[in-house]
Amino acid sequence: MGKRKRLVAEKRKEENKTSFFAKLNNCPTSPRKMRQVADLVRGKDAYLALNILKFNTREASGRLEKLLKSAIANYEAKSQTRAEEGTLFVKEVMVDSALMVKRLRTAPQGRGYRIRKRTNHVTLILDTKNI
Template sequence: MQKPAKKETALAIARGVNVRIAPRKARLVADYIRGKNVRHVYAFLESYRRKANPIVLNILKSAVANAVSKNANLDEDKLYVSEAFVDEGMTLKRMRPRAMGRGIGKIEIERADKNLKVTMHVARPGIIIGRKGEEAEKLKKQLASLTSQTLILNIKEIKKVDTDAQIIAFNIAQQIQRRVAFRRVIKRSMQSAMRFNIKGCKIMISGRLNGAEIARTEWIREGTYSSAHPEN
């Protein structure tokens, strides 16, 4: 005796690739909607404000559209979420650590219609440009691979290195790592900056200074300064 044929279930799949959200937040929503009716899930995602809800809602709508395209007579009210899971996506490595020691003060990015202009303000342009511009060409190729726009790379030298906040902070951190007394380091940095007749300067450091068990914050200041523009 033949067994009765099992009724086939329509299956449609939709994916969100490299979505910029923490997997933990998306998993909370995925766990809730799993096994529930599509109409109920729509109401939930549209009524509650969570960062992951709009993202999951768009993916769900894509899955429903895929199901309808396969079967025009499909009743959407009978659809349900059979599976919903979240994996970690691609993680981009930070570019900053590679630049340590090259004295990068700041990077300006200007976007036009088809051009992307990147201007790097550095203390040691020779290190970044390299011999016959080899290092600059390598850097330009790496940056160009991240965008479809035409890349224009400019490298400018910082004339007054001792007044650049980013470079001062990097030099202080390097000296403290070499176990130089932090008070001597910040006073010396302050004196070097004030020699250029700037209006004022404030240097603040935090952490387990001098190897102390309890972290603390120390700071010194001189002259007048604006806390709204710490880079000046």
């Protein structure tokens, strides 16, 4: 590894020590459906977002709820303090498209229709409110 690349990697590692996040890779939900649920909680208080996700009927909300709980646990582990109501909020939720599995569905007259089974990567970043 070159010197410049090592310096950039060390800088990124130092930033990760002070940021509280959780990642979900290759989630078998289409990115569009996940973004609709992510828009509900972006910028909200962490525990309010948990309640929103818990009572939402979409399948993607269950996966995002689990991810948010993981991010809160990461906050508690890194900062050695208990996450209290009103101190944490969802700073950023990024949903990126991931691997697309392509399948073929039979169609009339010897044709085949392509089916794309989409997946996504979700990154959830928490931050503390400065009071």
